[in-house]
Amino acid sequence: MSKFHLAQVNIAKRLAPMENPMMKDFVGNLDRINTVADSSEGFIWRLQNEDKEEAAIIFQDDTLIINMSVWKDLESLFKFTYNSEHIEIFRRKKEWFSKIKMMHMAFWYTLEDYQPTFKDAKNRIDYLNNHGESPYAFTFKSKFSVSDSLNYKPLL
Numbered sequence: 001m002s003k004f005h006l007a008q009v010n011i012a013k014r015l016a017p018m019e020n021p022m023m024k025d026f027v028g029n030l031d032r033i034n035t036v037a038d039s040s041e042g043f044i045w046r047l048q049n050e051d052k053e054e055a056a057i058i059f060q061d062d063t064l065i066i067n068m069s070v071w072k073d074l075e076s077l078f079k080f081t082y083n084s085e086h087i088e089i090f091r092r093k094k095e096w097f098s099k100i101k102m103m104h105m106a107f108w109y110t111l112e113d114y115q116p117t118f119k120d121a122k123n124r125i126d127y128l129n130n131h132g133e134s135p136y137a138f139t140f141k142s143k144f145s146v147s148d149s150l151n152y153k154p155l156l
Helices: 021-038 052-059 074-082 086-091 118-131 146-151
Strands: 004-014 043-046 064-071 105-111
Touching: 004 074, 004 118, 021 043, 021 086, 052 064, 052 118, 064 074, 064 118, 074 086, 105 118, 105 146
Parallel strands: none
Antiparallel strands: 004 064, 004 105, 043 064
């Protein structure tokens, strides 16, 4: 039987270009927080060299920062997000990013050797915004299992 991992996408709309002094603390902490993620229990993969042109085309917005990663399970991602040094930066997000009216984060299960694409991420966020939480696209509010995901027929 195939093994699955949890993929996640998180988008943020920056208030200024990355080289703007307003973004200095965010940019200055990126390497440190990425190192924390990379060494976190359950971490599998993360997008490291974002293709900004491709992201801007797919998401139709060149002011977005797109973070994608793959984790062993929901618990591992939760621990990194809320119980590591990441929380310090997360709490300061209003300093660097504007509020996005739509859902800006989505999780889904993927085969263990698969690296999600921008198109995958956009599809999941769009699905979540159009249909609400489901085993196809969800957040920390819902605890869908791999089994739930395999048995779910998305409304495509």
